[in-house]
Amino acid sequence: MSAAPPKPARNWPLLIGTLGFLVAMTWWSGHGIGFSLSELLCNLTGGQRLLRESWPPDFAFLPRLYGPFMETIYIAIIGTVVGGILAIPVAVLAARNLTLGKVVWFADRNFMNILRTLPDLFWAMMFAAAVGFGPVAGALALSVFTIAVISKLWSESLEAIDMGMPEAVRAVGGTWLQMIQFGAIPQGLQHYVSYALYAFELNVRASMVLGLVGAGGIGMILETQRANFEYERVTMIILAVLVAVLIIEQISESIRKRLA
Amino acid sequence: MIAKPGLLQPQKQIGWATWATFIIAALFVWSLIAIEFSPGRMIQVPGQIARVLSFFYPADMAYGWNAVLPAIIESIQIAWVGTIIAAILSLPLALFGARTLFPRVARFVKLISATARAFPEILLAIYFVPIVGLGAFAGALAIGISSVGMLTKLGAEVVESIDFGPVEAVEASGGSRILALRYAVVPQVLPEIVAHWLFRFELNIRASAVLGVVGAGGVGGVLLNTLRYRHFEKAAAVLLLTIIVVLIIDMVSGEIRRKIIRG
Structure with missing residues (x-):
């Protein structure tokens, strides 16, 4: 009988x-x-005791959530569009194969990393202090957050594109901008759309809590009810938020799957 | 009509892309109107931001070392305990959540994990603060529970992708399912799962930084207070130290993750 093999x-x-x-x-x-x-x-x-107080949710409160909820959606739309547009140059300059030189690349990369270190609510607090409480602060905060999300993901997919097309544009005398516009962006477009939708999902989720620091949306009602210990209303708000977030995510996810 | 060969161009068509752009632009303008973001207001915003930014300098570093750093350390501790709680709870869940190993239980586990993922940690903290009192402990519980969902999902996906050879070998030589888990599954999946734990820890640092907003400890409450009383030099110290600490932790943790995955 052979011995057992030695243990690693x-x-x-x-x-x-x-x-x-x-x-x-x-x-x-x-x-x-x-x-x-x-x-x-x-x-x-x-x-x-708390759980007993927070159940059942206060359904009578539901109609009053409509306005703030829509405000949340507006904030998410504005944040995604503004951030999505601003993310394009940030991502292009952060892609090693497309950037305008080592110094620009290095600066842009670091800019991107620093944007990503601060959580969305920190941006919201700062913008609320700068431009006053309300949805504008929230929209600005989500714009910054969106730049961080999209540029990071998209710069990586831009680095993986086929360089034949951009080189062809260059070879026939195109400028750098034309190279990006006709050689690079068409290849990265599908990814861009899918990341933008993903950012929108994150933004809807984030915009629900922005109001906790006074940056508009449904979180502002949540904050007042929480401060007053109206937990059956808190539960109502959170349930409504969850259902809405899940529905929006399902829609967005099915669009993303169709694109992929 | 036949185009001249040299002028052949791709046929332009008004496809879904044009429609999508149009719809998004319309939604965007509608949203701007709805939140009353008028052009007049738009012009004010850059000036307002520049004005507040000018107050940020110089950062009050004495306040930074005395008040902010302890709060950041508390945030790190919250994130660590939360991640440990989530790691301990999610490891068995990930094994039982693997479709390939436990087809019947897996569906149920995945449902639990999807529910846990739906709750942002800050909403959970709203419930934990009155239960266990103001402070960091509530934050750690909120982070822990909300991380379980994601770690279970990622872990189950890792388990589903294993090589089944060792599992069959253990069972062929008379080992039970549990023994197969211990000797054939866990050794294969552990490196990748640990890498996911570390990644979640990086995310949890950011999450725990904001929990102070609802009184669950950490640096978020400090930032909220400095901004509320318009002590912008102190707020600058919070931002500066947070950025530095998070960058360092991301770097170290990212390096360890790469090492673990490479083996």
Whole structure:
């Protein structure tokens, strides 16, 4: 009888180091945020009261959501269109094969990365402070967020295009802009449309909560009801939002699938 | 009519693209009118933004080190605990959510994961704050629960794409389904699943940064307060430190992910 094959050797120092780091990090974090299971279990009774208060949802409140909900959709549309247009140059200049030189590429790449570090609500807070509370701040915030989403994704698909067409435009004496317009963009158009729809989905989702910081839309009602502890209304708003988001996502997704 | 060979051009047609552009433009203008974003208002906006931006300089770095950095660290801790909660809950769910291994349970698990994904973490935090009280703990729970959905979905997709040879080998030599999971499935999927955990951690840093808005701890509440009282130099410190910390974490985590995937 042959012996069992030898077990593959393990890199014990790496394994122990990694596990040690994970445990230490988790302990430190858990301690830092005051994580405690006993508190959680104890508070679940308090939670029961909240859950009882937040159910059933206040359906009488539903008609009052129509206006703010439409405002949310308007914000998402404006943000997607403005951001979608501005994302085109950002993405083209960030694509290694199309950009106008190393310096421009480097600057644009970093610009894109910095846009992506800040969450959408941070932009919303800043624009609300700058242009005042209301949907305009939300639309501006989503424009910035859309630039970040589309330019990142699209610059990557532009890097994968067939360079024959742009080179052909160049070879017959076309300028850089003509090369982009006739050589590159037609190839990337399908991806662009699908990313723009994806950004719209994200924007609808994001615009629901923008109002929490005063940037317009249905989140503003949510914030007042939350502050007043009207949880049966909070539940109503959240349910309505979820249903609407899911419907919009389904529509957008089916268009995207058809495009692909 | 036959075109001259040299002038042959593709036939232009008013196709769906033109219609789509037209519809989008109409929706756009309609939305602008609906939120009362008049041309007069439009002209004011750049000036308003420039004015506030000018107040951002110089950033109040003393405030940055004393008040902002601890809040950012709290955000990182929230994101970490949330990711750990989600990782622990989603690993078994991902295994049972794989169509190829457990066809009947998988449909149910995928339904749970889709529901969890539908809730933005900030809406969950609205419920957790009154339950466990103001603070970071509520934030970590919200992040954890809302991450479970995505991690389960991605994990299940990884499990569905495995090589079935080792599973059959374990079962052929008399091992149970559970043993097959332990010795044939988990070793194959773990690297990719861990990479997804790290990626989710990067996303959760951004998510936890905004939870302060509803009182769930972290740096978002600090930014909201500095802007509310129009302390723009302090807000500048928040933005600056957030950008730097997030860039560093993205870089480190991205590097580790590449290492793990390459093996």
